[in-house]
Amino acid sequence: MPVEIKLPQLGESIHEGTIARWLKKPGDSIEKYEPLAEITTDKVNVEMPSPLGGVLVELLASEGETRPVGAPIALIDVAVPEGPAGSSEAPAADQPATTEPAAGRPVAAADAGAAPPAAVRGVRLSPLVRRLAEEHRIPHHVLETLRGSGAGGRITKEDILHYVADRDRVGAHTEPTPLVAPRSGDDVVKLSPVRRAIAQRMAQSKREIPHAYGVIETDMRAVVTWREAHKEAWRAREGVPLTYTAFFVAAACEALRAYPIVNSSWSEDGVIMRRAVNIGIGIAADEGLVVPVIHDADRLSLAGVARALDDLTGRARAGRLVLADIQGGTFTITNPGVFGSIWSMPIVVPGQAAILATDAIVKRAVVRDDAIAIRPMMHLGLSFDHRIFDGATAVQFLNHLKGWFEGFRDGR
Amino acid sequence: MAEMRYIDAIRLAMYEEMRRDERVLVLGEDVGLKGGVFGCTDGFYAEFGEARVLDTPLAESSIVGAAIGMAANGLIPIAEIQFSDFIHPAYNQIVSEAARIRYRSNGTFGCPITIRAPYGGGVEVHGGLYHSQSIEATFAHIPGLKVVTPYTAYDAKGLLKAAIRDPDPVLFLEHKRLYRLVRGDVPDDDYVVPIGPAVVRRPGSTLSLFAYGMMLHEALRAAEEVVTEGIDAEVVDLRTLRPLDVQTILASVRKTSKAMIVYEDNRFLGYGAEVAALIAEEAFDALDGPILRVAGLDVPAVPYADSLAAAFMPTSTKIADAVRRLAAY
Numbered sequence: 128m129p130v131e132i133k134l135p136q137l138g139e140s141i142h143e144g145t146i147a148r149w150l151k152k153p154g155d156s157i158e159k160y161e162p163l164a165e166i167t168t169d170k171v172n173v174e175m176p177s178p179l180g181g182v183l184v185e186l187l188a189s190e191g192e193t194r195p196v197g198a199p200i201a202l203i204d205v206a207v208p209e210g211p212a213g214s215s216e217a218p219a220a221d222q223p224a225t226t227e228p229a230a231g232r233p234v235a236a237a238d239a240g241a242a243p244p245a246a247v248r249g250v251r252l253s254p255l256v257r258r259l260a261e262e263h264r265i266p267h268h269v270l271e272t273l274r275g276s277g278a279g280g281r282i283t284k285e286d287i288l289h290y291v292a293d294r295d296r297v298g299a300h301t302e303p304t305p306l307v308a309p310r311s312g313d314d315v316v317k318l319s320p321v322r323r324a325i326a327q328r329m330a331q332s333k334r335e336i337p338h339a340y341g342v343i344e345t346d347m348r349a350v351v352t353w354r355e356a357h358k359e360a361w362r363a364r365e366g367v368p369l370t371y372t373a374f375f376v377a378a379a380c381e382a383l384r385a386y387p388i389v390n391s392s393w394s395e396d397g398v399i400m401r402r403a404v405n406i407g408i409g410i411a412a413d414e415g416l417v418v419p420v421i422h423d424a425d426r427l428s429l430a431g432v433a434r435a436l437d438d439l440t441g442r443a444r445a446g447r448l449v450l451a452d453i454q455g456g457t458f459t460i461t462n463p464g465v466f467g468s469i470w471s472m473p474i475v476v477p478g479q480a481a482i483l484a485t486d487a488i489v490k491r492a493v494v495r496d497d498a499i500a501i502r503p504m505m506h507l508g509l510s511f512d513h514r515i516f517d518g519a520t521a522v523q524f525l526n527h528l529k530g531w532f533e534g535f536r537d538g539r
Numbered sequence: 540m541a542e543m544r545y546i547d548a549i550r551l552a553m554y555e556e557m558r559r560d561e562r563v564l565v566l567g568e569d570v571g572l573k574g575g576v577f578g579c580t581d582g583f584y585a586e587f588g589e590a591r592v593l594d595t596p597l598a599e600s601s602i603v604g605a606a607i608g609m610a611a612n613g614l615i616p617i618a619e620i621q622f623s624d625f626i627h628p629a630y631n632q633i634v635s636e637a638a639r640i641r642y643r644s645n646g647t648f649g650c651p652i653t654i655r656a657p658y659g660g661g662v663e664v665h666g667g668l669y670h671s672q673s674i675e676a677t678f679a680h681i682p683g684l685k686v687v688t689p690y691t692a693y694d695a696k697g698l699l700k701a702a703i704r705d706p707d708p709v710l711f712l713e714h715k716r717l718y719r720l721v722r723g724d725v726p727d728d729d730y731v732v733p734i735g736p737a738v739v740r741r742p743g744s745t746l747s748l749f750a751y752g753m754m755l756h757e758a759l760r761a762a763e764e765v766v767t768e769g770i771d772a773e774v775v776d777l778r779t780l781r782p783l784d785v786q787t788i789l790a791s792v793r794k795t796s797k798a799m800i801v802y803e804d805n806r807f808l809g810y811g812a813e814v815a816a817l818i819a820e821e822a823f824d825a826l827d828g829p830i831l832r833v834a835g836l837d838v839p840a841v842p843y844a845d846s847l848a849a850a851f852m853p854t855s856t857k858i859a860d861a862v863r864r865l866a867a868y
Contacts, residue, residue, distance in 0.1 A: 255827040
């Protein structure tokens with residue numbers, strides 16, 4: 128019997144995926160776990176393995192089409208039902224259509240591979256909620272933004288009735304005019320999944336996290352001098368370039384060890400102190416900003432960090448990051464300095480406590496021992512979740528970084 | 540008006556009907572000299588004599604078969620099945636004969652028998668494997684048979700009178716635990732509670748609980764348990780299982796948007812399955828949550844051990860837990 132294959136939950140906070148390419152066509156037979164399609168999600172491209180074996184009957188989404196997680200995308204005919212492990216295959220093979228319990232197994236397998244439907248907001252509406260929404264002419268995009276008070280965030284009858292009561296009290300029976308509308312001659316650039324994901328996450332962060340900021344100035348002479356002296360030999364020895372970002376990561380790891388509260392997450396039950404130090408690195412790719420993660424960065428040497436950076440940067444620009452590359456970050460570094468920015472206040476990644484901005488290293492006249500000296504200076508900016516810690520901690524953390532950079536010696 | 544126990548209301552209904560109409564008689568195991576194992580016909584033998592209060596052999600097929608024959612000859616028999624567990628030998632007489640006579644005779648003949656059957660189990664009943672069964676789903680499935688099961692003493696008297704006076708066969712189910720648990724005001728005068736209508740025992744707005752018999756008692760207790768948590772459950776007493784009061788059920792679901800059915804019988808294909816299907820078919824667009832069933836476990840019988848009997852039975856605690864889940868859905 129044909130079984131619906133659904134777009135699986137490909138990762139945290141991923142709500143939809145675009146079929147980039149089908150790797151099988153109708154009529155093809157497919158093994159369980161064999162790649163079925165390439166899916167472009169908000170952040171990465173992934174190969175979707177088939178949740179079961181059989182014959183591909185029909186494609187329910189064409190290439191380029193975007194579907195919500197849990198939506199059916201293909202039909203696979205499970206021609207020969209899987210028998211119980213180790214049992215004889217004879218009876219099942221004789222009468223596939225009538226062996227009900229055996230035929231039920233692949234369905235369960237398909238369900239296990241797909242998303243739990245309750246987790247998909249906006250997709251599962253009870254019959255009553257759907258009817259009320261139609262009766263009260265609540266548009267779909269409003270339903271998607273309604274906060275559900277039911278189990279798993281489900282929109283309940285009461286949620287709809289409260290919404291309608293509020294709306295009617297305001298007297299706005301008509302749709303509110305959007306703040307921004309295209310005028311004559313304007314073009315509308317369709318939002319790519321990446322753009323939409325960035326927008327959603329940045330807005331979520333600014334909505335939920337009370338941001339506070341700290342900025343200090345650091346003298347990068349020790350680092351710059353050492354790097355200039357060693358970068359050629361380093362490249363020959365290690366096979367990868369020695370970037371400033373590698374220094375920033377190494378310094379951040381040590382500062383996070385000294386101030387573990389900066390490596391944490393806010394929750395209503397308490398601050399979650401992260402054991403792992405997984406550093407996300409903001410990288411400008413063609414599609415938009417991506418933030419791959421160096422997992423357990425604190426266990427790497429400077430050379431190890433440099434190699435990890437080279438690998439992630441290369442794959443990010445080639446669009447070949449896998450899901451694991453972008454998950455699990457506990458702290459993020461963004462480097463607007465490469466574009467020349469000298470003072471940045473980035474937005475904290477939702478689920479983390481802080482983000483560090485490293486700005487351009489610029490030669491400036493500074494006072495040293497009551498004399499004017501010319502030094503390569505850099506601003507370090509920390510945006511942080513003020514619910515978790517206060518400005519004093521933020522500046523102490525920054526000063527720890529400053530100490531690391533200014534005290535940099537050969538062999539660190 | 541007098542306050543009396545459920546069992547006294549049943550006895551009073553039969554007593555009044557036998558006084559009112561001399562065609563009415565009772566037959567069954569130990570209903571005569573002993574007055575019934577539960578005492579439902581206590582004193583009847585002395586009052587009405589052996590021609591109208593008949594002790595029978597331990598043969599349920601014969602009890603119902605004889606009752607059908609009596610009805611065909613102008614009498615109005617009340618056949619007592621001592622425990623509903625014992626009704627199965629009479630299945631053929633009830634299903635193939637009594638329930639079909641109206642249809643088979645193209646509406647010409649009825650079969651005005653009432654079959655009383657004490658049913659149900661639980662820790663207090665100590666019925667074990669042979670004295671605890673719930674049989675309503677099996678018989679409510681049969682067209683031509685009416686099935687009633689009252690909860691209050693008032694309904695026990697009024698519905699039994701309606702059953703006795705009905706021109707067709709009625710299976711009258713009495714939960715044994717209710718006999719001496721439930722008390723209520725019962726008017727002295729002659730009244731009937733019509734077969735068919737359900738009744739809302741507790742109006743509410745959060746969700747609808749449908750139950751009958753002993754489970755109605757548990758459902759009402761569960762509704763009181765959750766009231767302090769802001770859950771206002773409506774409790775509907777189905778009391779006639781066939782014909783079913785579709786309008787009352789649908790009206791309640793349309794009001795609350797959520798439905799749960801509680802029954803003591805085994806969950807699988809139990810009475811709640813029909814109610815759930817009815818709601819899903821007729822009130823789908825009123826639903827704001829899944830239709831839930833809280834029912835007896837799917838094991839072959841109600842166990843004897845107290846701990847196991849407690850595990851089997853849907854209790855007010857189990858019902859309240861399910862109510863909380865459904866309310867939060």
